[in-house]
Amino acid sequence: MATHTSKFWKPGSEPPGSTLSEERVSSEGQGSSVVYNPYRNLSLEQQRLKLPVFQHRTNILYLVESYQTVIVVGETGSGKSTQIPQYLLEAGWAAEGYMIAVTQPRRVAAVTVATRVSEERGRMLGQEVGYTIRFDDVSDPEATRVKFMTDGMLVREMMQDPLLSKYSVVMLDEVHERTIHTDIILGLLKKIQKKRKDLRLIVASATMDAEEFKDFFNTNETGDSRNDTAAVLSVEGRMFPVDVHYSLDPVPNYVKATVETAIKIHHNEKPGDILAFLTGMEEVEQVVSLLIEEARKIPRDSQKMMVLPMHGSLPASEQMKVFQRTPNNVRKIVVATNIAEASITISGIVYVIDSGFVKLPAFNPKTGIESLVIVPVSQASAEQRAGRAGRVRSGKAYRLYTEEAFHTLAPSTVPEIQRAGMASVVLQLKALGIDNVVRFNFLSPPPAQNMVRGVELLYALGALDDNGRLTNPLGYRMAEFPLHPLYAKMLLISGEMDCSEEAVIIAAMMQIQNVFITPPKQKIQATNAKRRFSALEGDHLTMLNVYLAFVQHNKRPKWCHENFLNYKGLCRASDIKDQMTRLLKKFKIPLVSCEGDAEKLRRCLTAGFFANAAKLHYSGEYRTVRDDHPLSVHPTSVLYTETRPQWVIFNEIVQTNKDYMRDLTAIQPEWLYELAPHYYQYGTDRELAAKRARLGDR
DNA sequence: GAGCACTGC
Numbered sequence: 001m002a003t004h005t006s007k008f009w010k011p012g013s014e015p016p017g018s019t020l021s022e023e024r025v026s027s028e029g030q031g032s033s034v035v036y037n038p039y040r041n042l043s044l045e046q047q048r049l050k051l052p053v054f055q056h057r058t059n060i061l062y063l064v065e066s067y068q069t070v071i072v073v074g075e076t077g078s079g080k081s082t083q084i085p086q087y088l089l090e091a092g093w094a095a096e097g098y099m100i101a102v103t104q105p106r107r108v109a110a111v112t113v114a115t116r117v118s119e120e121r122g123r124m125l126g127q128e129v130g131y132t133i134r135f136d137d138v139s140d141p142e143a144t145r146v147k148f149m150t151d152g153m154l155v156r157e158m159m160q161d162p163l164l165s166k167y168s169v170v171m172l173d174e175v176h177e178r179t180i181h182t183d184i185i186l187g188l189l190k191k192i193q194k195k196r197k198d199l200r201l202i203v204a205s206a207t208m209d210a211e212e213f214k215d216f217f218n219t220n221e222t223g224d225s226r227n228d229t230a231a232v233l234s235v236e237g238r239m240f241p242v243d244v245h246y247s248l249d250p251v252p253n254y255v256k257a258t259v260e261t262a263i264k265i266h267h268n269e270k271p272g273d274i275l276a277f278l279t280g281m282e283e284v285e286q287v288v289s290l291l292i293e294e295a296r297k298i299p300r301d302s303q304k305m306m307v308l309p310m311h312g313s314l315p316a317s318e319q320m321k322v323f324q325r326t327p328n329n330v331r332k333i334v335v336a337t338n339i340a341e342a343s344i345t346i347s348g349i350v351y352v353i354d355s356g357f358v359k360l361p362a363f364n365p366k367t368g369i370e371s372l373v374i375v376p377v378s379q380a381s382a383e384q385r386a387g388r389a390g391r392v393r394s395g396k397a398y399r400l401y402t403e404e405a406f407h408t409l410a411p412s413t414v415p416e417i418q419r420a421g422m423a424s425v426v427l428q429l430k431a432l433g434i435d436n437v438v439r440f441n442f443l444s445p446p447p448a449q450n451m452v453r454g455v456e457l458l459y460a461l462g463a464l465d466d467n468g469r470l471t472n473p474l475g476y477r478m479a480e481f482p483l484h485p486l487y488a489k490m491l492l493i494s495g496e497m498d499c500s501e502e503a504v505i506i507a508a509m510m511q512i513q514n515v516f517i518t519p520p521k522q523k524i525q526a527t528n529a530k531r532r533f534s535a536l537e538g539d540h541l542t543m544l545n546v547y548l549a550f551v552q553h554n555k556r557p558k559w560c561h562e563n564f565l566n567y568k569g570l571c572r573a574s575d576i577k578d579q580m581t582r583l584l585k586k587f588k589i590p591l592v593s594c595e596g597d598a599e600k601l602r603r604c605l606t607a608g609f610f611a612n613a614a615k616l617h618y619s620g621e622y623r624t625v626r627d628d629h630p631l632s633v634h635p636t637s638v639l640y641t642e643t644r645p646q647w648v649i650f651n652e653i654v655q656t657n658k659d660y661m662r663d664l665t666a667i668q669p670e671w672l673y674e675l676a677p678h679y680y681q682y683g684t685d686r687e688l689a690a691k692r693a694r695l696g697d698r
Numbered sequence: 699g700a701g702c703a704c705t706g707c
Contacts, residue, residue, distance in 0.1 A: 153707070179706075181705095312705095337704080482706085
């Protein structure tokens with residue numbers, strides 16, 4: 001583990017240098033963009049033996065043999081992700097036709113770890129070692145013994161094979177990230193373990209919350225630890241020490257403090273790149289422009305600064321820039337959102353600036369609205385950020401808050417499953433045979449209200465019957481779609497509404513972000529380009545126009561570029577469209593075109609999204625039909641115009657200063673009563689209020 | 699007239 005020594009320091013003053021760390025820096029003497037690997041000249045086999053986890057090989061195999069669940073706490077660089085699966089393989093856990101599954105929260109991780117492991121074994125990827133991610137299955141049902149996959153893929157597999165009968169061991173990696181999928185798998189595996197005593201589970205986490213996992217999986221109630229069914233093992237990492245510096249006083253403005261701190265580091269500290277964590281794109285751009293202003297003041301013969309933004313809505317080409325090496329006399333300063341905390345790794349970082357804040361989604365069960373809120377980071381998250389400075393050599397982390405403030409932070413971030421809408425989760429659990437979802441054994445149970453809200457929505461969509469059971473065939477089919485239930489409903493009804501070909505495209509297009517690219521220097525051209533695709537009916541038909549034009553121009557990257565469209569995103573939409581089409585064929589839903597009849601499509605959208613309906617209020621804003629909640633049109637919508645339709649349906653609400661509806665289509669009010677009579681059976685506001693009161697929904 | 703943490707099936 002990286003050692004942390006706390007020091008006091010005040011932003012705006014000179015950051016203190018540590019004699020100890022200065023010595024370490026000079027003794028390492030590494031180039032700033034080189035990942036330090038002291039074993040790079042050894043063979044792959046020799047490198048394997050040098051990893052910290054190797055010392056624990058025998059013990060790990062013993063524990064897996066003796067306990068149903070083994071929790072492995074291992075820091076970055078321990079080698080647990082690549083080695084433990086191989087130890088299991090070598091010890092015979094994949095004999096007799098059994099397989100070993102290893103899950104990762106992200107697609108790239110599943111692919112890179114699988115690639116590394118197959119290299120180490122000297123075999124071709126997709127044979128003994130393979131991976132399975134959505135749209136890319138590089139595994140062989142006969143030959144593959146170790147399969148790396150995304151956690152979401154394992155949930156899908158469990159719908160087909162609830163006891164995971166193919167596997168002898170399931171290893172869940174990066175469990176500390178607590179994705180919704182990982183949490184679902186944890187609950188399901190606890191259940192499976194009762195029926196399959198032979199199945200082994202390895203829970204790998206980077207943080208010290210091992211006891212919580214152990215208590216969850218330990219079924220021993222005798223009080224005698226010799227009967228435990230779960231065990232914990234810690235594996236040391238291979239990281240360099242990071243000195244942590246706290247702010248002496250609370251920082252009134254972390255955006256300004258980030259700029260000041262970066263400048264001070266640049267002028268006073270040894271070479272090494274800087275990574276700063278902020279909460280959103282706007283803050284990132286602000287800091288970048290302030291730093292570029294400062295960079296201009298640097299004298300010609302001094303070390304230069306290269307300031308780069310890093311956030312999710314940056315085009316791929318811009319994102320690539322942060323990975324490029326910089327010349328010796330240039331210091332790279334990457335200003336990033338949380339994307340750099342776990343999703344991407346930038347080499348050469350020696351200094352980290354932590355604003356202490358993060359933007360996270362929250363769910364309000366009263367309104368059913370998901371929003372993004374800026375909140376203080378957790379201690380675990382702050383440690384993760386600081387750790388980003390210790391991958392190349394010893395580094396320094398500057399926290400823009402006091403040490404006292406750090407100790408008041410929550411130990412770990414609230415798991416995603418407690419902060420999200422539950423409609424999809426409830427649908428998936430029901431499909432997995434969990435009848436009583438409210439009493440499902442979650443490691444961290446979501447608020448009951450969130451679950452109730454999810455159940456209500458599924459009932460309204462016709463996926464659940466009066467007894468809360470999955471309906472046949474609608475509910476079962478909806479669960480098979482890798483989409484939010486609202487889209488699944490729309491697609492499943494699109495056949496009988498004579499527009500399934502177009503509905504599939506719309507559903508696919510709605511899954512990708514940033515379809516339209518707006519380069520800051522060509523704002524006007526980009527806006528004009530977007531206007532060419534705009535449909536009067538709303539955003540859904542606009543997206544349909546974009547996709548149809550993309551196909552008409554043979555999916556050419558050059559055409560996308562000229563029209564300010566996200567080429568990679570459109571390719572992804574094409575993959576999703578194909579997958580959805582396959583599912584519709586499987587359910588024998590006819591593939592028919594509406595032949596340009598927009599009304600058919602708008603009705604079909606209403607059949608899926610009737611719960612998200614709003615009416616224009618005399619104030620000029622909209623109100624939800626169901627509970628009179630005020631809403632505005634999002635500025636990115638094509639319906640963000642002077643003349644607004646009286647009635648609309650929308651995909652989602654984003655909450656900033658106001659509650660904005662995103663992705664809208666104009667509808668006729670009578671369609672609501674026609675297509676969702678059960679939901680809108682009470683016509684007047686007063687009757688609606690009465691119904692709400694009875695449901696205890698206020 | 700004004701805004702988009704990050705994944706994943």
